[in-house]
Every structure is written in C-alpha cells, then in structure tokens.
Amino acid sequence: MRLSALQKVLWGLAAIAIVGFVWLQVSTRVEQRAYEPAFRADFELTDHNGMVQTDEYLAGRWMLVFFGFANCPDVCPTTLAEVAAVMDGLGSDATQVQPLFISIDPERDTPQALAEFIPYFDANIIGLTGTADQIERTSKTFRIYYEKIEEAASPDGYTMGHSSQLFLFDPQGGYVGAWTYGTPAEEILADLKARMSI
Amino acid sequence: MKSTVAAIALAFSVFVGLPTTSFAGSEDIVVEDAWARASIGINRPGAAYMTLRNTGTDPVTLVELETPLAMMPDIHETKTDANGVSSMGPVGEITIPAGESVALEPGGMHAMLMRLQTKMVEGETFPLRLNFADGGTLTVDVPILGIAARGPEG
Numbered sequence: 119m120r121l122s123a124l125q126k127v128l129w130g131l132a133a134i135a136i137v138g139f140v141w142l143q144v145s146t147r148v149e150q151r152a153y154e155p156a157f158r159a160d161f162e163l164t165d166h167n168g169m170v171q172t173d174e175y176l177a178g179r180w181m182l183v184f185f186g187f188a189n190c191p192d193v194c195p196t197t198l199a200e201v202a203a204v205m206d207g208l209g210s211d212a213t214q215v216q217p218l219f220i221s222i223d224p225e226r227d228t229p230q231a232l233a234e235f236i237p238y239f240d241a242n243i244i245g246l247t248g249t250a251d252q253i254e255r256t257s258k259t260f261r262i263y264y265e266k267i268e269e270a271a272s273p274d275g276y277t278m279g280h281s282s283q284l285f286l287f288d289p290q291g292g293y294v295g296a297w298t299y300g301t302p303a304e305e306i307l308a309d310l311k312a313r314m315s316i
Numbered sequence: 317m318k319s320t321v322a323a324i325a326l327a328f329s330v331f332v333g334l335p336t337t338s339f340a341g342s343e344d345i346v347v348e349d350a351w352a353r354a355s356i357g358i359n360r361p362g363a364a365y366m367t368l369r370n371t372g373t374d375p376v377t378l379v380e381l382e383t384p385l386a387m388m389p390d391i392h393e394t395k396t397d398a399n400g401v402s403s404m405g406p407v408g409e410i411t412i413p414a415g416e417s418v419a420l421e422p423g424g425m426h427a428m429l430m431r432l433q434t435k436m437v438e439g440e441t442f443p444l445r446l447n448f449a450d451g452g453t454l455t456v457d458v459p460i461l462g463i464a465a466r467g468p469e470g
Contacts, residue, residue, distance in 0.1 A: 192423065281400050
C-alpha cells in the first residue's frame with residue numbers, strides 16, 4: 119500500500135496523539151495516587167443556628183469533624199471538651215480550623231437542641247443536624263457507622279452507637295486522617311499543628 | 317428512770333451498730349476524685365465519675381446508686397470496638413477486688429444520671445449514695461465542674 123504525503127502526515131499525527139494521550143493518562147494517574155485523598159467531606163446540613171451549611175461554604179479552613187448525639191453523657195461531652203481544649207491551644211491559629219459536631223440522632227437533635235448544648239463547650243464549634251435522610255447520606259460520604267440501639271435503661275428507650283473518631287480534613291475538604299476516641303487533646307494539638315505546618 | 321434511759325441508749329446503739337458489724341467489706345471502700353459535668357437543663361442525662369478503691373481484704377460489690385438529683389441513676393459503660401464505633405449500655409454490678417481500684421472515667425464506666433430532677437450547676441455538689449451487696453452504703457458528695465471539664469481537676 120502506498121501512502122500519499124498527506125496520509126503519512128496524518129498517521130504521524132495520530133501516532134503522536136496516541137502516545138501523548140497514553141502519557142497524559144499515566145502521568146495524571148500517578149499524580150492522583152500521590153495527592154488524591156481517600157475521600158472528601160461532602161454534606162448539606164442545618165447548623166445549630168438554623169443556617170444551612172455545606173462543605174463548600176466551609177472550604178478554606180481545616181475541618182475537625184466528629185459524630186455524636188446530645189443525649190450522650192460520656193463520649194460526646196468528652197470529645198467536645200477535648201476539641202474545645204485543642205481550639206484553645208491553637209490560639210490565634212484557631213481561625214484556620216473549623217470544628218464540626220454532626221448529630222447521628224436526628225430524631226432528638228433538632229437545631230434548637232444542639233443550640234442548647236454545643237456552644238457551651240466552645241463558641242467556634244458548629245453543631246450540625248438534618249433529616250434522617252440527610253444524616254444517612256452524610257454517614258455514607260464520611261464513611262462512618264451509626265446505629266440506634268433499643269435499650270430500656272436509656273432515656274427514651276434507646277441509645278446510639280456511632281463512630282467516635284475525630285476526623286481531620288484539609289482546607290480543600292480532603293480527608294487527612296483521624297484520631298481514635300480518647301486521644302489526649304495535647305497529642306491531637308501537636309499532631310494538628312504539624313500537619314498545618316504552624 | 318436512769319435504767320430506762322440506759323436501756324433506750326443501749327437499744328439505740330444496738331440498732332445503729334448492727335448494720336455496721338454485719339458489713340462484709342464495704343466499709344473498706346474509699347472514693348477518690350469524684351466529679352461530674354454541669355448539665356444544660358434537665359432534659360439530657362448527666363454523668364459522674366470517680367475511683368472506687370477497696371482497701372480491705374475482701375472483694376466488694378457495688379449494686380445500686382441513689383441520688384435526689386436523678387430518678388434513674390445507673391452505671392453505664394462505653395465500649396469502643398476495633399472500627400472506632402462507640403456504644404453504651406448498663407453494666408449492672410461492679411465488683412472491686414480486694415486491694416484494687418475501679419475507675420469510673422470518661423470513655424469507660426460512668427454513673428449515668430437519668431431523669432435529672434434539677435439542673436447540675438457548676439460549683440455545686442450533690443450527694444450520690446452507693447449501695448453495696450453487703451448492705452453497706454457510702455454517700456459521696458460529688459462536685460459539679462464546668463460542662464467542658466475533662467477530669468477531676470477541671
């Protein structure tokens with residue numbers, strides 16, 4: 119088969135395009151592996167002041183996210199107190215960090231119920247709640263677990279089991295890591311400062 | 317007349333003295349570092365923490381809590397599994413082995429104060445009565461710290 123000059127040029131360009139395309143694919147994939155976080159914070163919920171909050175609205179700041187419920191007398195106040203201590207320890211850098219308490223008990227935790235509870239720990243902590251559907255969707259995007267446990271010896275006959283880690287997201291909403299429940303505030307603060315390079 | 321008074325006194329001392337002598341170990345319990353967090357209103361349960369130290373030579377079992385502050389005080393325990401999922405439930409009785417301590421502390425066991433009758437106000441204290449299996453009781457005055465307290469030191 120004889121190719122005209124034009125055909126040779128076209129085949130040549132096609133070859134370059136294929137090589138270029140493959141190279142781009144490979145290079146971006148490598149880049150994604152190095153920088154793409156495991157998942158991103160993604161939610162649309164109502165805060166304790168009745169305002170809608172989304173991950174987009176809160177972007178630009180590091181986010182400390184944890185899940186709980188206002189009727190929880192032990193783990194949740196303890197985590198709230200730890201987070202308040204971390205915020206205190208950040209001093210003037212606290213403005214770069216947004217702590218979020220997300221309720222997994224939408225049945226009881228109305229925005230008003232959270233307003234009576236969250237601000238007592240630290241004025242900067244935002245309490246978030248929503249409809250049962252919104253909370254379920256949020257649990258999926260954050261890859262957390264929660265369940266309602268029927269328990270006669272609990273207020274209203276039930277308690278909630280839930281993931282109790284404290285999650286850190288970067289200012290772009292990318293997941294950075296998590297501290298298990300019970301990590302002392304001092305340790306979280308030192309680790310957080312290192313990650314924020316402050 | 318004198319003998320009547322003496323008889324009454326004797327009867328009274330026996331009445332008072334009997335339970336004490338029949339205790340099997342609960343008098344050896346020492347409560348340390350008791351504290352609780354202030355509550356917001358009375359709608360949500362409160363929690364109190366403390367360390368129970370058994371200075372005696374027999375194990376002692378705590379069976380029940382009583383307090384005018386809450387209609388339903390109970391010992392609950394938080395458990396966190398390998399996936400970081402925490403949940404809470406009643407523990408029933410707690411046995412404090414001879415010479416050992418059992419801590420009620422954040423993330424572990426706590427005195428869950430359900431159906432609060434009054435608000436838990438920072439700076440105040442409330443009595444918490446511990447009823448033991450041997451019939452002995454111990455009333456602890458629990459200081460109420462701030463809502464964001466992290467331990468007995470505040």
